[in-house]
Amino acid sequence: MQERIEVNIDAAGGITVQAQGVNGSGCTALTQALERELGSVTQDEKTAEYHRAAQSGQRQQQKG
């Protein structure tokens, strides 16, 4: 699956960075370097997709 990072810069200079196409904590690793170059993260909101991936990982661990 193609990895994508969406960067939105609003007219006042506010920035959000979103990773797409990566499950769970992998997306954080994908965007971390860019986020550090831009400044400091003030809010990091995990979306439903992140939590679904995390729960799926827990179930797999329980089975094993």
Added chain:
Amino acid sequence: MSHVATIDLDVKDLDALAEACRNLGLELVRGQTSYKWWGQSVGDYPIPAGFTADDLGKCEHAIRSPTDGSMYEVGVVRRRDGRPGYTLLWDFIDSRLVNAIGQRGARLKVQYARAVAIQHARRSGWRVTEQQRADGSVQLMLSR
């Protein structure tokens, strides 16, 4: 999408700042140690943390108009609040400068963030598609 990071912009990269200036018709002059302003603080705007009124007008680099020598300028100085990077100082009484960099420097911030993201993408092998909107906002889509 699985997380959304909101970022407080820090100006740390002078190359990206220089590109941002070029995109706004300005130039970053490295090593310029003073910037044009009114010359006296009238106390109508808070001075950044760690600075005093005596520090105003002094800088390590400056942003100026290459075509309008009388326009006030932006001082680029290292932050003194413990965070990395630079603080930008300018006198907003000159409307030509405010028009160029935007209210509260918004246009300069947008162009700086855009330049940092595009530089990062090029170094890391990402393709970039860009949408600049009429309201001044920018969307970059990096993919690989």
